[in-house]
Amino acid sequence: MERFLEELLIEPWRIPVIIAAAAGIYLGFMVLAKVFGTRVLMSLTASDAVVVLMFGAVGGRVILGHPPTLAAGLVGLATLMILEAAFGTLRRFTGWGRGLSRQPVLVVLDGEMLPGAMRSAHISRTDVYSSLRRSGLGSLSQVQAMILEPTGTMSVIRTGQPLDPEVLRGLKRA
Incomplete structure (x- = not known):
């Protein structure tokens, strides 16, 4: 029974360590997402899925420490939930956090790809064509505007x- 409780509970001194580690991983991930863009969220290819899983594994390991317990x-x-709620509230009421939030990026305008915008958003021609097909369009000339949204999705406005x-x-x- 004692071993069972050890696996579930946590020593009180570890609680602030876990909170600090979770805050550090959260902020680190937000900064990395800002630097590298939301492209990884756009369409999970096999390599993107591996990266996302590795983020979770590394983040979880850092947060939980050793030994990981239920507590x-x-x-x-x-x-993590409290941080997300706090940052959401700060973004909504103060504008603080916009520096970490991604802006939507115009990547196609009037059927023409915008190479500078695509580079800054880490979007390839293949990503644009994939979004074109998902939108049911057969030609870039049918696109008035294509926008990479902060969520990683592509919005397509037809000509x-x-x-x-x-x-x-x-x-x-824009």
Whole structure:
């Protein structure tokens, strides 16, 4: 019974260590996502999935420490959830955190790829063509605008659709 409780519980001195590790991993991941872009979230190829899984494995290992226990996991998860809620609130009410948030990026305009924007967003021609096919379009000439959203998804506005300039407001490279 004692061994069973050891596997579930946590020494009180480890709680602040887990909280600090979770905060560090959270902030580190946010900075890395800002630097490398949201492309990895766009379409999970096999290599992208491996990277995402490795992020989770490394992050979890750092947060939980040794030995991992149920209580350590719960403290780590609660810390990540609280951080996400806190950053969401800060973004909404103060604008703080916009530096870590990605901006939407215009990558195609009037059927023409924008190479500078694609480079800064880490988007390849293959990614653009993949999004084109997912949108049911057969030609780049059918695209009025293609936007990489902060979520990693691509929004496609077809040629011939009315386009309110407000839709493009705040876009990087617009």
